[in-house]
Amino acid sequence: MSAPQDTDSRKRLNREVVLQTALELVDSEGLEALSMRRLGQALDRDPMGLYRYAANRADLLDGITELVLNELAIFPTDPDWQAQLRRIAHDLRLLALRHPNVVPLLVTRPLSTPLGLRPLGTLRPLEQILGLLIEAGFEPNNALHVYRAYYGFLYGHILNELQEFIVDAEENVALLRLGLHRLPARDFPHLRELAPVLADYDGAAELDEGISILLSGLAERLTGRGVAAG
Amino acid sequence: MSAPQDTDSRKRLNREVVLQTALELVDSEGLEALSMRRLGQALDRDPMGLYRYAANRADLLDGITELVLNELAIFPTDPDWQAQLRRIAHDLRLLALRHPNVVPLLVTRPLSTPLGLRPLGTLRPLEQILGLLIEAGFEPNNALHVYRAYYGFLYGHILNELQEFIVDAEENVALLRLGLHRLPARDFPHLRELAPVLADYDGAAELDEGISILLSGLAERLTGRGVAAG
DNA sequence: TGGAATGCATCTACACCGTAGACTCTAGGC
DNA sequence: GCCTAGAGTCTACGGTGTAGATGCATTCCA
Structure with missing residues (x-):
């Protein structure tokens, strides 16, 4: 044969x-x-x-997170660090929307593994963003601060957005209405009032605005002290 | 008997x-x-x-998140919304450090339940923070924006910090060193260089700084447009 | 050419899991 | 006394991760 x-x-x-x-x-x-x-x-x-x-199921999960994070492109030599960080943020957001079921892995796997023992692929973004910032003129110390604030906000936003996201847009409104209707009006007046606004969440815009605030704030604070970069 | x-x-x-x-x-x-x-x-x-x-295991998990979130005190009538948000942030951070194993629940449970159908206890912070902001003079719309940016950043920070946190401080350094030593020097120069800085992460300070940037940025942006609140 | 060794695929088995459904037991009402 | 309702218990089913033995094919060396 x-x-x-x-x-x-x-x-x-x-x-x-x-x-x-x-x-x-x-x-x-x-x-x-x-x-x-x-x-x-x-x-x-x-x-x-x-x-x-x-090696086991945990390793399988780690592998999946690595695989997904590998889809994220970072160019550590781009001199415009703010633009680069902004693009990365949007890319990661889209990645999360493309693989919503993987997001829990992205955020929880690292909680159970000390940083140095994590799969290399998951450390790549950290390393490359540090590189990007240092290349742009930040002191390494400050690069780390910026990274933490930036990545923290980014992950937080993604979680936030996914928590309000339901697969089908139409059903979204329906479910929301249905669900919110269940809330006792006495205890949740604001939530109920905001139902329509909650229903059309422009994640990209909201993310962009937050990133803007954070980046300009960080840049100002750091350069204000005469520390680095612009 | x-x-x-x-x-x-x-x-x-x-x-x-x-x-x-x-x-x-x-x-x-x-x-x-x-x-x-x-x-x-x-x-x-x-x-x-x-x-x-x-009712089942999922309900048990929901109950736990509710229980933990109930430990968080919010005073929606405090006129100083910035101070209040800052305090809440620190409280939630401490809560997370006190129950690190629950954090995955906090961030993943809501991903699998539409907002309106979540346990009421987990919606309370959202409702109360909205109340706080509206009380402080924000338009409901903007209150929601502020909430999202704030809470997103907060959760992101907590995840970030816990990812670098290892139970025992001494062991922390050891493990970090051990782990980082494993990283190929060629591919991870910055991470390796920053090992000592990584090792003493002052989470409270970092959180506080981020919150400052975010809150002042948000306030400025919103009041700048003549929209609300101080 | 005849083994021996090496690696891959498969099977079985164990200890655990969530939970449906039937059963027993107890407390209270009449 | 009996009847009912509900709480507590038991058994069982179909699933899980994975250790360890077994079969099979190939490759290497004498």
């Missing part, structure tokens, strides 16, 4: 293929749908075989 | 007691240690009995 069926579903495996289909599974069916057995089934393999490409 | 053993471990149950011990279990042994069986064991009850106080 021919070589062992490379045809169809049983192409040769490697870590990337495994992670990629794991990501697809998460994207389409949610995080809790990702089990070794389900993944094995998706790859038409024995579940045990996957342990060759991921 | 006496009444059915109220003595010792078998005090009368109610939802609060169940949630409280669940929280203790999570605090002391981590999120994944919280199973119906383990919790039943901690309460010296049959696991099935818990379903009287929590």
Whole structure:
């Protein structure tokens, strides 16, 4: 016969293929749908075989976060650091909207691993943004401060936006109305009043405005002390 | 005999007691240690009995987040909204440091429930902060913008800080050094260089500075347009 | 050419999980 | 006395991650 069926579903495996289909599974069916057995089934393999490409389930999750973060492009030599940070912010936001089910991983995986032991791919953004800022003239110390404020805000915004986001726009309003109607009017007057505003959340604009405030504030504060960069 | 053993471990149950011990279990042994069986064991009850106080595991998790958020005090009538927001930020930060294992719940639970259907306790901060801002003179619309920027930044900071936080301070440095040493020097020059700075992260100061920037920026931007509040 | 060794795929098994459904037991009302 | 309602318990089902043994194919060396 021919070589062992490379045809169809049983192409040769490697870590990337495994992670990629794991990501697809998460994207389409949610995080809790990702089990070794389900993944094995998706790859038409024995579940045990996957342990060759991921030490355990946690490693699989780490791999997925790495895979997703690799989609984020950063150019550490761009002299216009503010523009660059702004672009990165929007890119990461879109990435999150493209993979909403992965966001919990993005924010929780690092909580259970000391910084230095994290998958390298997840540290790349940190390193590159530091590089960008230092290149732009910041003292390393201050670069770290800026990074923290910036990335903190960015992650916070993404979480915030996703918390208000529901898949279908129409259903969004409906569900919101439905849900909000449930709230006791006595205890939640403002929330109820703001229902229509809540319903059309322009995430990109809101993010952009926040970033503007933060960046100009940071730049001013740091250069005001005669420390660095512009 | 006496009444059915109220003595010792078998005090009368109610939802609060169940949630409280669940929280203790999570605090002391981590999120994944919280199973119906383990919790039943901690309460010296049959696991099935818990379903009287929590519809299912998800409801249990929601209850825990509610319990924790209830520890947060907000005074919506304080005229000094900036000071109030600043205090809340620090309080929430301390709350997170006191219950680090609960933080993943705080940030991920809302992702899987439309806003209006969330446990009321978790919506209280939103409602009260809106109240605070409106009381201070903001238009409801703008109050929502301020809330989003503020709360987003706050959550982002907490996540950021916890990601760098390791339980024992001494071990922190050791692990950091150990971990960072693992990083290829070629690819992570800045991260390695900043190791000592990373090691002593003054979270409160960093949070305070970010909040300052954000609040003054927000106030300026909004009042600059002649829209509201001081 | 005949092993021996090496790696991959598969199978079985164990301990755990959430929870549906049936069962027992107890307290109270009549 | 019995009846009912509800709380507590037990068993069982279908799922989970993963250790360890087993089968299979290939490659390497004598």
